[in-house]
Amino acid sequence: MTTRDVPVVLDNVTKRFGTTAAVQSVSWAPRLGRVTALVGLNGAGKSTLMRVITGLVRPTEGRVSISAPQNGRALSAMIEAPALFGGLTARRNLRLHAALTGAGAGEVERVAELARVNEVLGRRVGALSQGYRQRLAIAVALLARPRILLLDEPTNALDPEAIQQLRGLIRQIADEGSAVIVSSHQLRELEGTADALTLIHEGRIRYDGPFGAFVGPPSLRVRATSEDSTRTLMSLLERDGIQGEINGPAIHIKQDGDGEGDQIAQRVFSAAAGADIRLTELSHVAPTLEEAFRTATTAGAQS
Numbered sequence: 001m002t003t004r005d006v007p008v009v010l011d012n013v014t015k016r017f018g019t020t021a022a023v024q025s026v027s028w029a030p031r032l033g034r035v036t037a038l039v040g041l042n043g044a045g046k047s048t049l050m051r052v053i054t055g056l057v058r059p060t061e062g063r064v065s066i067s068a069p070q071n072g073r074a075l076s077a078m079i080e081a082p083a084l085f086g087g088l089t090a091r092r093n094l095r096l097h098a099a100l101t102g103a104g105a106g107e108v109e110r111v112a113e114l115a116r117v118n119e120v121l122g123r124r125v126g127a128l129s130q131g132y133r134q135r136l137a138i139a140v141a142l143l144a145r146p147r148i149l150l151l152d153e154p155t156n157a158l159d160p161e162a163i164q165q166l167r168g169l170i171r172q173i174a175d176e177g178s179a180v181i182v183s184s185h186q187l188r189e190l191e192g193t194a195d196a197l198t199l200i201h202e203g204r205i206r207y208d209g210p211f212g213a214f215v216g217p218p219s220l221r222v223r224a225t226s227e228d229s230t231r232t233l234m235s236l237l238e239r240d241g242i243q244g245e246i247n248g249p250a251i252h253i254k255q256d257g258d259g260e261g262d263q264i265a266q267r268v269f270s271a272a273a274g275a276d277i278r279l280t281e282l283s284h285v286a287p288t289l290e291e292a293f294r295t296a297t298t299a300g301a302q303s
């Protein structure tokens with residue numbers, strides 16, 4: 001990772017509101033060209049983290065460093081309801097914001113096309129659907145090509161088709177080189193769109209890494225003909241140094257890395273054969289996103 005890839009660095013940032021620590025000891029460096037999903041339950045600290053990055057909120061402790069780009073603006077954010085004027089047309093809104101951000105004349109057309117709002121440019125914003133208003137707000141946020149784009153729960157109140165279109169737009173903006181950080185309280189919302197996942201829980205980062213690696217390796221599920229023989233097999237495996245957990249009628253064995261599962265499966269197979277225990281199942285089971293979320297949010301979990 002070069003510093004050129006990193007437009008913003010948070011170094012041990014804490015933000016307290018009275019006795020509430022909304023963000024605690026967060027060190028974080030989202031990257032350019034990536035969509036980073038910032039995921040956490042309601043009240044986890046997502047909005048506070050975004051506000052700290054924008055400078056709307058000053059950290060109680062720690063530092064936020066934002067690198068200045070050679071062209072365009074460093075940062076743009078859509079954190080609360082977008083500042084749009086309902087009585088003016090979409091075009092007029094974009095022109096006003098373009099003047100405020102110092103964006104060139106061609107910028108209105110460029111962002112309108114990118115956010116797919118060209119067809120409503122002549123319409124009054126107050127009469128636009130929620131989906132179009134959201135896209136217009138994103139168009140405003142894209143003026144003057146920000147290197148960092150922060151979108152706080154941008155899919156709120158959008159229908160599935162509008163969400164799908166927004167995902168495509170978010171992807172495209174990152175592919176053009178920006179760091180796009182999108183918060184959501186739903187883990188699945190950005191699956192397939194986000195490259196990176198940052199999970200925040202009770203103000204602390206519990207996972208920060210590739211989206212695809214979040215669920216971790218599959219576990220091995222083993223079942224014998226009866227619960228008694230499953231328990232016997234578990235004790236044999238423990239004696240052989242294999243840690244597992246009896247879950248209902250099956251044994252679940254966590255694996256750490258590639259290929260390890262096959263080796264363990266072989267040892268399970270030999271242990272069962274040696275004790276004359278017949279297996280009815282020996283399979284790899286990938287954890288679900290929800291299971292991975294539970295694991296990451298239990299105390300002490302860290303990437």
Ligand SMILES: Nc1ncnc2c1ncn2[C@@H]1O[C@H](COP(=O)(O)OP(=O)(O)OP(=O)(O)O)[C@@H](O)[C@H]1O
Pocket residue numbers: 017020021022040041042043044045046047048049185
């Ligand atoms: N201005 C404030 N004054 C006092 N407490 C605040 C303030 N802003 C946030 N908090 C508290 O900080 C914690 C984190 O809130 P934050 O809004 O950052 O969470 P969030 O993850 O964005 O939640 P949501 O998904 O519900 O928007 C919560 O306990 C919240 O009540």
